[in-house]
Amino acid sequence: xxxxxxxxxxxxxxxxxxxxxxxxxxGTGLPGEIDVRTLDVxxxxxxxxxAHDDDPVPAFYYMYKIAAMRIADYTxxxxxxxxxxxxxxxxxxxxxxxxxxxxxxxxxxxxxxxQHNLLYGFQSSxxxxxxxxxxxxxxxxxxxxxxxxxxxxxxxxxxxxxxxxAAKEFHDTDMAAQEGRNQPVTLxxxxxxxxxxxxxxxxxxxxxxxxxxxxxxxxxxATPDLPALTTLAETAYTKQIEALAKTTPLTDEQIMKxxxxxxxxxxxxxxxxxxxxxxxxxxxLTGKQGALHSSGGPLPDDRKYLDQQxxxxxxxQVALSWGxxxxxxxxxxxxxxxxxxxxxxxxxxxxxxPPPNLPDSACVENKPLTxxxxxxxxxxxxxxxGIVTSGQLLDAQQQAAAQYAVFANSR
Numbered sequence: 001x002x003x004x005x006x007x008x009x010x011x012x013x014x015x016x017x018x019x020x021x022x023x024x025x026x027g028t029g030l031p032g033e034i035d036v037r038t039l040d041v042x043x044x045x046x047x048x049x050x051a052h053d054d055d056p057v058p059a060f061y062y063m064y065k066i067a068a069m070r071i072a073d074y075t076x077x078x079x080x081x082x083x084x085x086x087x088x089x090x091x092x093x094x095x096x097x098x099x100x101x102x103x104x105x106x107x108x109x110x111x112x113x114x115q116h117n118l119l120y121g122f123q124s125s126x127x128x129x130x131x132x133x134x135x136x137x138x139x140x141x142x143x144x145x146x147x148x149x150x151x152x153x154x155x156x157x158x159x160x161x162x163x164x165x166a167a168k169e170f171h172d173t174d175m176a177a178q179e180g181r182n183q184p185v186t187l188x189x190x191x192x193x194x195x196x197x198x199x200x201x202x203x204x205x206x207x208x209x210x211x212x213x214x215x216x217x218x219x220x221x222a223t224p225d226l227p228a229l230t231t232l233a234e235t236a237y238t239k240q241i242e243a244l245a246k247t248t249p250l251t252d253e254q255i256m257k258x259x260x261x262x263x264x265x266x267x268x269x270x271x272x273x274x275x276x277x278x279x280x281x282x283x284x285l286t287g288k289q290g291a292l293h294s295s296g297g298p299l300p301d302d303r304k305y306l307d308q309q310x311x312x313x314x315x316x317q318v319a320l321s322w323g324x325x326x327x328x329x330x331x332x333x334x335x336x337x338x339x340x341x342x343x344x345x346x347x348x349x350x351x352x353x354p355p356p357n358l359p360d361s362a363c364v365e366n367k368p369l370t371x372x373x374x375x376x377x378x379x380x381x382x383x384x385x386g387i388v389t390s391g392q393l394l395d396a397q398q399q400a401a402a403q404y405a406v407f408a409n410s411r
Contacts, residue, residue: 036405039358042395044402048267048410049274055267056276058260064120065278067255068093071122071154072290074247078126078150079292079303081219081236085148086304087130088295093280094121094155101135102151102218104174104205112173113155116166119252121155124293130301135218139178140203147222150232152240155214156249164209167194170216171207185226189234197229204229208237212249215240261285261319268384268410269319269326270403284320291318298323300346300370309345313338313385324403325387335380336360344378344387346370355379355397358404363396381407 036046049056058066078085092100096118099109102125113121125133128148134141135151142149157163171194175182178198185195185204195206202224207216217236221228250258260278261267266285277283281297288310295303298320310318314330325345329335339362342348348364352375355361360380366373366389373389377400380386386403390396 033408034357034359036401036408039401039405040356040398041402041405042398044270044272044399045274046402046405046409048264048406049271049276050264050267051409055264056260058276058278060256062278063255063258064095065093065280065284066258066260067120067156067250068122068280069278069284069286069290070250070258071120071156071247072124072293073287074243074289075122075124075154075293076152076236076239076243077124077289077292077295077303078148078152079307080239081150081152081232082128082148083304085126085128085150087127087301088293088297088299088303088306089125089127089132089301090297091125091280091293092123094118094123094153100151100153102133102140103153103170103207103216105177108173108177109170112166112169116162116169117158118166119156119158119250119255121153122293123151123153125149125151126295126303133218133220139181139198139201140205140218140220142202142220146220148232149218149220150236151218152236153214153216153218154240154244155216157212157214158252160209160211163212163214167207167209167214167216170194170214171196174205185230187230187234187237190237193233193237195230195233197226198224200224202229204233206233210241210244213244215244263317263328264410265317265326265328265384266319266321268407269321270324270386270388270399270406271321273322275322282320282322285317287317288315291315291320294320299325302346302370305347306345309343312341313343315385323389324399325385326403327385327387329383329385332380332382335383335385338385339378339380342378344371344376346376348376352393353397355401355404358401361400361404363393363400379404379407 096114129146131143182196193208314334317328319326347367350365363377375396388399
């Protein structure tokens with residue numbers, strides 16, 4: 001008698017004995033998972049990039065981007081400063097040679113950042129209307145129909161002394177570039193803040209050293225109104241300082257050792273080209289707050305709507321992977337809710353056919369101009385949610401099936 005035959009006979013005998021004794025076994029049987037090899041995935045990969053225990057390790061010169069992803073979860077958005085600023089306008093990761101125009105002339109700001117050994121920086125912009133601010137040349141300008149705009153910038157230096165020196169040089173250099181046109185501004189609640197404005201302009205540029213950080217804002221109101229600008233700036237500083245209190249600064253050594261996708265959320269997200277280089281907008285991992293900063297970039301412009309949808313599904317981590325979105329929710333029930341309630345980041349107009357033979361999936365046609373492509377599909381697998389888009393329904397369905405397969409084949 002083979003070992004397999006003996007096992008089957010023992011199981012049958014045990015069942016007979018239990019039935020004869022009137023016994024029952026509590027619990028509900030769970031259906032087995034589908035064989036993902038039967039799904040129509042087109043030419044898309046069905047295994048994660050680390051399927052063979054080969055976790056990608058970013059080159060050292062990319063580590064500032066991972067530090068920026070981390071601080072994004074402790075950076076306030078324009079919507080946090082004033083809830084009327086519901087629209088996002090992308091986000092950016094910064095290093096000494098790549099500084100944002102919202103801080104001042106990028107070339108001059110980069111020289112100062114290098115001198116004081118900037119470790120990394122993060123920037124997030126938003127507004128009340130879905131228009132942009134032109135900030136890279138001279139003093140900023142905007143569309144007159146946009147009453148409120150805000151850019152938040154957080155830069156970390158090795159220590160408080162260098163942050164303080166950098167903030168002063170940032171301010172003094174920018175003021176010198178606006179000589180004869182701009183005037184210094186004092187914030188009564190934050191007297192250490194370095195600020196200036198132009199009397200015929202609705203903008204205020206301000207920066208504050210805070211420990212090893214430099215916090216900076218470029219703010220605007222509807223018309224040149226200094227009291228309104230100073231109130232907005234003081235509100236912004238209060239909220240940003242509160243947010244930074246929830247984390248700790250990093251040393252340059254710690255930045256080089258930051259974990260990259262430790263829970264393999266990015267690796268579980270569909271990645272057709274199998275490219276694993278960290279990049280703002282295209283290949284990044286943050287918590288929910290950090291993901292909101294990508295509104296106006298790969299994620300839809302309406303940051304308030306995006307926040308509502310992520311909140312409904314209890315999103316805890318969000319991965320952006322070359323067009324696909326991977327989300328770890330609080331639990332499997334939350335992930336399934338994303339499918340049953342069709343919690344896409346953008347508004348939709350109609351349901352369309354889901355991928356054949358794929359459980360916990362749904363597809364929709366997107367509302368025009370709210371998403372980059374016409375169709376979207378969502379899948380749930382345990383506590384994970386995957387969202388894909390395409391201009392063709394069949395392609396979106398194949399991506400969704402591939403995403404499910406990647407989830408199933410991930411460790």
